[in-house]
Amino acid sequence: MSHTLVVDGRPREVDVAGLPSLAAVLREQLHLTAAKVACGRGECGACTVLVGGRPTMSCITPAVLVREPVETSEGLADESRDLREHFADTGAFQCGFCTPGQVVHACALLRAGLPADDGARREHVRHALSGNICRCTGYQAIVDSVCSVADERPEVHS
Amino acid sequence: MSWVGARVRPIDWDARTSGRTPFTADLPGEHLVGAVLRSPHPYAEVRSVDTRTARAMPGVHAVITAADFAPGARYVHRGGPLSDRPPLADGVVRHVGQEVAAVAAETPEQALAAVRAIRVRYRVRRAPLTTAESRARGARRLHVRTTDEANVSMRLDTVWGDADGGRDAATVSVTGGFSYPSVSHACMEPNTTLAVWHSDHVELWTSTQSPWFLAKEVSQLLGIDHDDVVIREVATGGGFGSKSKASEHEVLAAALARAARRPVLLALSREEELGANKPRHRFATTLATHADADGVLRALDADIAVDNGSYNHMGTSVMRVGVITLGSMYRPDGVAFTARLVDTATQPGGQFRGYGTPQVSLAMESQVDEIAERLGIDPIDLRLRNLAPEHAETLCGYRVGTNRLGDCLVAVRDGLDWEGARPSSGPVARGRGVAAGSHGSGAYAYEFANRSDAAVDLSDDGRVQVRHGGSDAGTGQNTILAQIAADELGVDLADVSVLSIDTERTPFELGAWSSRGTHMTGSSVGQAARELGDRLRALAAEKLGVAADAVTLSGGRARAGDEDVELGDLVGLADDARDGVLSHESSYLLEGTEMLTPDRDRANLSPSYAFAAHGAVVDVDRRTGAVHVVDYLAAHDVGRAINPTAVEGQIVGGAVMGLGAALGEELVREGGRVVPTSYLHYALPRNADVPRVRAHIVDNHEAAGPYGAKSVGEMSIVPPGAAVANAVADAVGVRIRDLPITPDKVLTALAEQEGRRRRHHVWRRPSRWWIAAIRALYPLGLHHVLDRYGTRLGPARRMRARPPAPAPQVHVATGLDDALTALAAPGAQALGGGTDVLPDRARQPRPAPVLVATTAVTELRRLAVVGNALHVGGAVTLAELAAHPSVPTALATAIDTIASPQIRNSATVAGNLVQAKRCWFFRNGFDCYKRNGPTSPCYAVLGDHRFQHAAVDGHRCQAVTPSDLGTVLPALDAVLVLVGPGGARREVPAAEFYSGPGETVLADGELVLEVRIPLVAGRRSVATKLGLYTGDFATAAAALSVVVGADGTWHDVRLVLGALAPTPWRLTAVETALRGTRPDVATVRRLVDAELDRHAHPLPRNGWKLDAAAGLVEQAVEQILEP
Structure with a gap:
């Protein structure tokens, strides 16, 4: 059963027989393995991709119901480069398994704009990223990185 | 520059942050999929394991049991009489989740079907489940141990120093009992192994901190040489100690690959990680x-x-x-x-x-x-x-x-x-x-743990490679080793790479555990690099015609006075360089420590x-x-x-x-x-x-x-x-x-500190006598009978003996009529965002064969103010609703606490309202009354019911309605419009939508068309919630809406408590008492407490939720009263 997904700007024909999740299709059919499956129940955020620009748990999203463009960590690698450099500079990842999901989600936050006030911005990011579990870092370097990038990208404010 | 002491980026940051670094499950290539049959019993004798049906199933290439290992095969671990753990249960299972058999098949579905087709005859025995039970007189002995106490594997009786003298000299003493819980490492990467069996060795890619230990355990369990287990480098997604010794997926994957003669990938599910892996000792x-x-x-x-x-x-x-x-x-x-x-x-x-x-x-x-x-x-x-x-x-x-x-x-x-x-x-x-x-x-901490070998290679292009046999599971070990080598050799950090794990290409090293990474490999890599540096200085000295001690290494060159030579150019001068690489290996032996x-x-x-x-x-x-x-x-x-x-x-x-x-x-x-x-x-x-x-x-x-x-x-x-x-x-x-x-x-x-105690006078409430009697019978044998025998009669138990249900048909509805027609088919179920329906399917005895997707139905997607009400279509997502400018405060607040932004982007309003009940026994697959039928127990009566179960009005099932919208909407006087077969519509007040815990008045084939929320001028509404983490379900919740008059009097008061009773509980008596008054926090608290005391019938350990709910009401009142 064929279905067309637009992934990172390219239309891709995928097989959706058997109700595969978007994560399974990305990983197994398109070999885009940055989205990780750590729980398979939409509870940890490691599989986060953007669907229509919105952060989405790809592990519980049936691929057949996806009609909007999908953006993956692979596709966002350039857009996220400054953010990822901050991740590297501040210790915002250790094992790296949750990191693509964190980065993808953070890309959406930065596109949407963050509060200008430091405290409010930090609270916003902490709360927004609470669906992305990280067991290594204790989170704060992740939050620091996202907030710093918001400072550095002139267009990021709301 | 000096790299040691510098804040440098992890050497592989670019690949790792973009997701290009492969973990085991990301590796390309064809492989079979492994699955493990685990014990459902804490202790049982295994009478027989019949794998014949499973072996004959389509796609199945291997089924292994204890018979596939040598008789008496045990993990070594500490060795001697302490070695007691078999790779697969041989004769006895001693914990829920113990590995009994394993399967390799072409697809995950085939593997699961084969696991379910393995017939194991258990003779279930009682066994102690806590340390207190294990030490009680008459407790079953789980093993033959060397101590003289039952179930005591090791006992230490020790005095260091002069304890008697110290006690005598003391003037103050404190005594107490403390407990630290069993907790899970919960590494983000589930434990995964890819095993490839060759004619004379096996290759493993696996999540590990300690390749050497793994090779040791796997080789002796399979009866092959240590060197014939070759572990290859792959990223490890967190360890925290859990991967510092062999688990069980490694040898099972290897044994399956041997039996199937095909590569096998065995990945634990999150359920297996939490339920069957090896947590912290309590x-x-x-x-x-x-x-x-x-x-x-x-x-x-x-x-x-x-x-x-x-x-x-x-x-x-x-x-x-x-x-x-x-x-x-x-x-x-x-x-x-x-x-x-x-x-x-x-x-x-x-x-x-x-x-x-x-x-x-x-x-x-x-x-x-x-x-x-x-x-x-x-x-x-x-x-x-x-x-x-x-x-x-x-x-x-x-x-x-x-x-x-x-x-x-x-x-x-x-x-x-x-x-x-x-x-x-x-x-x-x-x-x-x-x-x-x-x-x-x-x-x-282990034989040879005071030794670490390492190697450093210099290529003729000037690049350096560090080789060590440990594994950086996220600690940054590889990066600090590169820093050390860069300093010792005077090269740029960017010119240093690290090869770890690979047991064929790295020298002897026990791995990253016991806080060994920095000290042991930092020392061995430093020593190897230093010695290689000495060699390079000697080579340069000869080439430049100076004394070796006149040569320094910096900037990728060997320098002496004004002359210098690139390090890579020295490689060709070494007679032991091979293929343009000069390698040096060194062994660091730590002295002065004791085991x-x-x-x-x-x-x-x-x-x-x-x-x-x-x-x-x-x-x-x-x-x-x-x-x-x-x-x-x-x-x-x-x-x-x-x-x-x-x-x-x-x-x-x-x-x-x-x-x-x-x-x-x-x-x-x-x-x-x-x-x-x-x-x-x-x-x-x-x-x-x-x-x-x-x-x-x-x-x-x-x-x-x-x-x-x-x-x-x-x-x-x-x-x-x-x-x-x-x-x-x-x-x-x-x-x-x-x-x-x-x-x-x-x-x-x-x-206790304040001397507060609630009295519920259940003896004065005949309506609760029957429930109280049943609860009293649970510990007297009722639970045991229902759990041991009653559960065998239920559909969920039978379901697990059958192959998994085939994937459902998905009907993507194009309009409301189309959706209703499709839903009229037997067994059809509406699908919103799928965030609740899809994960729950695996635990349903009879999952729906047809799912009707509603998110493309225009009529269900309406979100608009109509007259004096906000109309919210059933398929509007939580995120969309929260973003609407007219959404009442309580609703926006409540939505913001639900799960995660990702879930709120997918989950629908109707889906939230009709989601499965909140109970961790029900949701985690226990064969409970609601999952498995009336002959099964409610596990919450005797189990841990502190957070998730009803303290008011609990009946046979102690669960509560999980929906936060379900708590808030009645406080906003909302009405649900339901639409059924043929388009028949009916309106149900939100307060009357639930008939039981997570159970609604929706009839078969009926949908939540929309929710109508009156927009009342001057109304203030708030929602407060207690959960155990951000995004948790409510342990207790309160929603309060009030129209506050110009003089501060309250009108149109609505107060609802969530997660306290099976259904959202409206405190009408309190509402009536407050109407027309100008209450303060204490007054409301008093009224709420009286109502709670009148109605509550808590379980033994969840009475505290009444206090918490009353506290949430206080917080809500404070927010209403805020100017």
Whole structure:
């Protein structure tokens, strides 16, 4: 059963027989393995991709119901480069398994704009990223990185 | 430049942050899929295992059982009589989740079908599930042990120093019992192995911290040579100790690959990770601390029971390291302890960061504070009085070098608002606490652990490769080793790469555990690089015609005076260079450390010792029992930090992991089976739950360490438990000795402190007599009969003996009529965002064969103000609703607490309202009454019902309705419009939508068309909620809406409590009493309390939720009254 997904700007024909999740299709059919499956129940955020620009748990999203463009960590690698450099500079990842999901989600936050006030911005990011579990870092370097990038990208404010 | 000491990026940051670094499950290539059949019983004799049907099923290539291993095959672990764990159960299963058989098939569905087709005949036996049960008279002995006590695998009776003299000299003593829970590592990468069997060896790609140990265990279990197990390099997604010895997926994948003659990938599910892997050992510690009038600790007496689980694994050494805590940091005259490693029929404990130290530290550091309080001495001052001297031997035999614990304590005092964070009298009390800790660095904890070999290669293009046999599971080990090599060879860090893990291409090294990474491989790589540098200097000297000691290495060149040569050009000058690469391998042997042995209980385990002090400032909400850490400072003596950013990462990450165990995490079990087998029910810290942990590295240089460094990764998880417990005690004056410090414990202790007690007078309420009688019968045998026999009759049990249901048909509805027509088909189920329906399917006895997708139905997607009401279509997502400008405050607030932004982007309003009931037994697949039919028990009656179950009106099922919208909508006087077959519509007030816990009045084929929320001028609405983590379901919730008159009088009051009764509970009597009044917080509380007392019928351990709910109402009233 064929279905067309637009992934990172390219239309891709995928097989959706058997109700595969978007994560399974990305990983197994398109070999885009940055989205990780750590729980398979939409509870940890490691599989986060953007669907229509919105952060989405790809592990519980049936691929057949996806009609909007999908953006993956692979596709966002350039857009996220400054953010990822901050991740590297501040210790915002250790094992790296949750990191693509964190980065993808953070890309959406930065596109949407963050509060200008430091405290409010930090609270916003902490709360927004609470669906992305990280067991290594204790989170704060992740939050620091996202907030710093918001400072550095002139267009990021709301 | 000097790379050592610099804040450099992880060397593979670009690939790892973009997701290009492959983990085992990401590897390309064709392979079979493995699956494991696990024991459903805590203890049973295995009469037979019949695999014939499974072997004949389509796509199945291998089925293995104990018969596929040599008779009596056991993991080595500690060796000798301590080796007790078989790779697959042979004759007996001793814990729920023990591996019985394994399957390799072409697809996951085929593998699962084959697992279900294996017929095992068990003879179920009673067995002890807790250390207390195991030590009770008549308890079944799980193993033959060498101690003279039943179920005691190892016993230590030890006195260090002059404990008697210390006790005599003491003037103050405190005694108490402490427990540190069993918690999961919960590594983000599920344990995964890819095994490829060749004619003469097996290759493994696997999540590991310790390839050498893995090769050792796998080879001896398969009866092949150590060198014939070749582990290849692949990323490891977190370890925290769990992957420092063999688990079981590694050998099972290898054995399956051997049997199938095909590559096999075996990946654990999250349920298996939490439910069957090897968590931290639970310690129950009874401790007495004795001190003199000056606050100097004089003696410690401990009696410790360590829950070993069903097999030894590494429990013996975890216990030994744990008790060392008592004699390693302070300088009492003496320490006396008895410690028992107690077998229980539960999952075996494993190695976990900190290795027994956090558990015992909780007791010791809590009592240090109790002594300080008794003597009226500041807790930091008291610790400073008890510091052990530097360069001295401790009671446990440690020969400590540098010790900057004093500096760490002072850093906590200076860095936190230590004097300002004082208790206050308001509803939220603030307090501060401190705890200290110590941990070895590079412990000699296993044969050959004092040796590390490493190799460094120089290519003729000038690039350097470090080769070591450890594995960087996220610690930054590879990066610091590259820094070290870059410094020793004078090359740019960008020119250094690291090859780890590969057992064929790296020299001997035991791996990253026991805080070995920095000390052992830092030393061996440094030595190998240094020696290679010497070689290069000699080669350059010859080429340049100077003396070797005139040559320096820098900037990728060998320099002498004005002359220089590129390092790569020296490779060709070495007669032992091969293929343009000059390699040097070196063996580092650590001297001066000692192993603990059965006849030796004092040893200098490590070459150096790390120290730390952590300070926490907490807010304790006296109304809800919630504890929030608002500031946290972690000061560490790590010697010299080779990479300060990586060190800080280890400090913060370890501290937050420790905060998880302090405040939320626990592998609660029921009948020996882990209940929270999902992240959803496991309260590990989420982003918004943790404070900004401030890492502080005190200035030091440890002569015994490589480049002055000590360990850090384990140290950081030791102090948080006691630091938080001490802060809570400081804030509200109650001392919680059992972690995690969850709201139930705090509120229960506060109620006791304040002398509050609720009386529900159930004997006066005939409607509750039947329920009370059934509850009373549960412990008298009813539970046992229903659990043991009744569950066999249910559909969920039968379902698990059948192949998994085929994937459903999905009908993507194009319009409302189309959706209703499709839903009229038998067994059809509406599908919204899928966030609840899809995960639950795996546990449903009869999952729907047809799913009708509703999210493209225009009529269900309407979101608009119509007249004086907000109309919200059933398929509007939670995120869309929250963003609407007219959404009432209570609704927006409530939505913001639901799950995660990702879920709120997909989940629909109707889906939220009709989601499956909230109960961790039901949701995690227990064969309960609601899942498996009327002959099955409700596991919440006797099980852990503190957070999720009804305290009001519970009947046969104790679950509650999970929907936060379900709580808020009745408070907003909302009406649900339902549409059924043929388009028939009916309106149901939100308050009448639920008929039971998560059960609604929706008829077959009916949909929630829309929710109509009246928009009332002057109405104020608020929602308050208590959960265990950000995004959790409500443990208790309140929604209040009021039209406040110009004179402050309340009209149109609606008050609803959620998660307290099976359905959202409207407090109409309170509403009536408040109407037309100008109430204050205390008045409302009084009215609510009276109503709660009148209606509540709590289970034994969830009465606290009544206090919490009343507290949430107080918070709601305060928000209404705010100007």
